[in-house]
Amino acid sequence: MEECLQQVQNQVESIFDNIDAQLDQILKSTSYAIDDNQQNSLQTLTSEYSDNFPCHKFENSNFVEQLYQVMQPLITNYMKKKELQDQLSQNEQQTNLQIKEVTEGIVQECENEKSNISMSMEPKLQDQDKGSQTLVENIDANIISIQSSILQSSYLQKMKPFCYQLIQDYSFQQNEICFAIALNKSSSTLVAGCRSQIKLFEFRYGILKHLQSLNEHKSSVFTLNFMKKSNHFISGSRDGTIIIWQKIQQNLWSKQQILNGHSHQINCLVINNNEDQIISGSDDKAIKIWAKKNEWLCQQTIKDHSKSVYGLSLNSQQNRLISCGFDKFILIREQSELNKEWITVQKLTIEQDGYRICFIDDNTFVFSPYNTEKLQVFEMNDINKQFIQTQDISVKCGLDGQCFFPSQFIDQKQILVFKNGEFINLIRKKSNGEFVTEQSINFETNSFFGSMSDDGEYLITWDNKSNQIQIRKQMEK
Numbered sequence: 216m217e218e219c220l221q222q223v224q225n226q227v228e229s230i231f232d233n234i235d236a237q238l239d240q241i242l243k244s245t246s247y248a249i250d251d252n253q254q255n256s257l258q259t260l261t262s263e264y265s266d267n268f269p270c271h272k273f274e275n276s277n278f279v280e281q282l283y284q285v286m287q288p289l290i291t292n293y294m295k296k297k298e299l300q301d302q303l304s305q306n307e308q309q310t311n312l313q314i315k316e317v318t319e320g321i322v323q324e325c326e327n328e329k330s331n332i333s334m335s336m337e338p339k340l341q342d343q344d345k346g347s348q349t350l351v352e353n354i355d356a357n358i359i360s361i362q363s364s365i366l367q368s369s370y371l372q373k374m375k376p377f378c379y380q381l382i383q384d385y386s387f388q389q390n391e392i393c394f395a396i397a398l399n400k401s402s403s404t405l406v407a408g409c410r411s412q413i414k415l416f417e418f419r420y421g422i423l424k425h426l427q428s429l430n431e432h433k434s435s436v437f438t439l440n441f442m443k444k445s446n447h448f449i450s451g452s453r454d455g456t457i458i459i460w461q462k463i464q465q466n467l468w469s470k471q472q473i474l475n476g477h478s479h480q481i482n483c484l485v486i487n488n489n490e491d492q493i494i495s496g497s498d499d500k501a502i503k504i505w506a507k508k509n510e511w512l513c514q515q516t517i518k519d520h521s522k523s524v525y526g527l528s529l530n531s532q533q534n535r536l537i538s539c540g541f542d543k544f545i546l547i548r549e550q551s552e553l554n555k556e557w558i559t560v561q562k563l564t565i566e567q568d569g570y571r572i573c574f575i576d577d578n579t580f581v582f583s584p585y586n587t588e589k590l591q592v593f594e595m596n597d598i599n600k601q602f603i604q605t606q607d608i609s610v611k612c613g614l615d616g617q618c619f620f621p622s623q624f625i626d627q628k629q630i631l632v633f634k635n636g637e638f639i640n641l642i643r644k645k646s647n648g649e650f651v652t653e654q655s656i657n658f659e660t661n662s663f664f665g666s667m668s669d670d671g672e673y674l675i676t677w678d679n680k681s682n683q684i685q686i687r688k689q690m691e692k
Contacts, residue, residue, distance in 0.1 A: 378654045379641065379674045379687035386683040387416075387423045393677035393684065394619045394664050397439035397448065402668045405675065406448060407684060408436025413450055413460075415468060421673065421686045426466045431458055431473075437619055438484040438495075443669075447471070449493060451481030457495060459511060476503050476513045482618060483527045494536065496524030502538060504557060515556050519546050525618045526572035528580060531626075537580055541568040545582060545593075547602060561601055563593070570615075571633060573622035575644060581608070583622065583633055586615035590633060590642075592650070611655040613637030620664045628671040628689075637661050639674070656687075 395408035398418065405418040413429040413436055438451035446462035457474040479498035486493055492514075493505040502524055506514035522542040529536055536548040536557055545563040550556070567584035574580045578595035580602070590608040595601070613636035620634040624644075631642040631650070641654045658678045665676030674687040 376653060376692040377641075377643075377689050378692055379656065380690045382421050382686045382688055385421045385423065385686040386681070387425075388682065389414075389677060389684050390682050392435075392662070392679060394435055394437050395439040395450075396664060396666045396675050396677060396684070397441050398666060398668045398673070398675065399441040399448070400443045400669055402670065402673060404441075406439050406441075406450075407677065408439055408450065410435050411452070411454075412436075413439070415466075417466070421688060423684065423686070427468060429460065429468065429470075431470050432456065434480075438481055438621075439666075440484055440486055442486060442490050444490050449484060449486065451484045451495060453480040455479055455481065455497070455499075457481060457484070457493070457505070472511055474505055474511055474513070476505075476516075477501065482523060482525050483621060485527045485529055487529060487533050489533070494527055494529075496527050496538060496540075498523045500524065500540075502527070517548070517557060517559075519559055519562075520544065525570045526621070528572050528574045528622075530574040530577045530580075532577050535574070535577070537572055537574065539569045539572045539582060541585075543568055545572065545602075563602060565591075570618040571622040573624050573631070573633075575624045575631065581622070581624075581631060581633070583635060586612065586636065588612045588635070590635075590640075606650075608642060608650045608652070610635050610640040610642070610652060611638040611657070613657070614661055616661050617664070620666075623667050625667060625669070625671040627669075630667075630671050632667050632674075634663075634665075637663075639663075639665075639676070641674075 389407070389409060391409045391412075393407045393409050396405065398405050403418055405416040405423065407414045407416070411430070411432045411434055413432070414425060415427040415429070417424040417426055432450065432452040432454055433456075434453035436450050436452050439448060441448045448460050448468075450458050450460065452458075455475070455477045457477075459471045459474070460468050461471040463469045474493075477495065477497040477499050481495055481497055483496040484493065491507045493511065495503050495505070497503075500518060500520050500522060502517040502520070503513050504515040504517070505511050520538065520540045520542055521544075522540050524538055524540045526539040527536070528538075534550050536550070538546050538548075543565050545565055546559055547561040547563070548557040549560050551558055565582070565584070567587060569582055569584050571583040572580060580593050582591045582593065584591060588610055590610055591604050592606045592608065593602045594605045596603055610633065615636040617634075622634070623632040624630070625632070629644045630653075631640075631644060633640045633642065637658055637660060639656045639658070640652055641656075643651050643653050645651060658676075658680065660678055660680050663676055663678035665674065667674050672689055674689075675684065676687070677684050
């Protein structure tokens with residue numbers, strides 16, 4: 216009988232230990248939404264609750280009454296703690312609702328102002344008044360910038376340390392090399408360039424389901440980019456072609472147009488926010504600007520680089536274009552308001568070649584020198600409007616040697632994603648302008664490629680050690 220009672224006591228203790236652990240986890244995840252007094256109250260209750268957990272041996276008589284006497288103070292403490300926790304949860308919901316209301320209000324005001332100005336400018340626009348067109352385009356750019364700033368501000372209020380955790384059960388076996396991976400804006404469709412074949416997957420809650428394979432390219436696919444305003448994606452290949460793909464019905468995609476113009480492989484590609492320009496870089500040393508009329512046509516060819524072009528990036532206002540390659544130069548270009556052509560305004564000489572470059576705001580970009588354990592930050596000088604290097608970011612590298620897997624900056628979460636040699640370095644930009652490396656993932660090979668979802672929730676990679684498309688999800692530490 217005594218052994219049986221001891222087992223009951225142990226089970227009771229275990230149950231309440233689990234309850235306490237779960238509540239502490241909830242408390243940890245919402246701690247930013249409570250004040251010091253509430254925090255101290257919870258900590259006091261938790262301390263009293265766990266430190267004074269009774270260890271009784273029950274007498275054979277009056278078992279029920281004794282059990283009640285033991286359980287009653289525990290239940291009372293638990294209910295007090297739950298009441299405080301409910302209050303914390305309510306405070307957090309109210310805070311999030313306030314942020315949402317303010318955000319939506321500001322964005323709506325911007326949209327209304329844009330509509331008013333557009334209506335007043337409409338007669339001039341019909342007369343092809345280029346100055347009016349430029350004004351409306353600037354308003355569009357400013358709205359995008361404001362929306363980005365609001366997202367950043369709301370995220371900075373609850374910024375916490377993070378890591379990306381591999382979900383092993385969701386890995387997809389893929390034996391052929393995948394040089395390029397991309398997710399659409401809603402993270403519901405994933406495409407992977409598996410040598411010359413493009414595989415399309417449904418992506419739901421981290422789980423991949425193969426839907427279709429596309430076989431138009433004659434050689435390996437090196438770049439993949441989704442459009443955000445329409446159901447299209449773009450692929451660039453070793454065969455020198457760029458293909459525009461369109462969604463024709465549920466889960467089915469088809470070739471819309473092939474762009475021929477580069478004489479060598481496509482290494483990098485970006486799309487502007489208006490989705491009326493595609494910019495591509497190649498081993499033929501050229502950067503081509505493709506414009507959308509009735510169909511896509513080459514509008515401009517830039518030949519300022521003396522070797523292969525590996526990295527391209529547009530700033531948030533879309534008025535600056537930077538590029539890098541293997542000629543020890545970073546080229547900065549601005550777009551002419553008259554003819555929309557890109558003009559080189561600065562040529563930065565650098566000590567080391569590089570594969571990757573990325574704007575993080577209108578006047579700051581980050582460059583990755585080849586095979587080194589640092590990233591270089593460049594900022595525009597307010598006086599002469601020239602970019603200069605202002606700081607280094609320490610990262611992990613290992614043996615470099617693969618130019619694919621473009622860098623990304625996730626505005627919503629202020630995360631910089633850089634492949635360096637055998638590592639992915641995930642770097643947070645702090646509100647004071649400093650950079651902190653939150654996580655460095657070692658793949659123990661430089662033959663890995665991938666992409667992060669637009670919202671920063673998922674990191675998708677393929678590597679030649681696992682031969683898997685692997686899914687990592689952001690978790691708070």
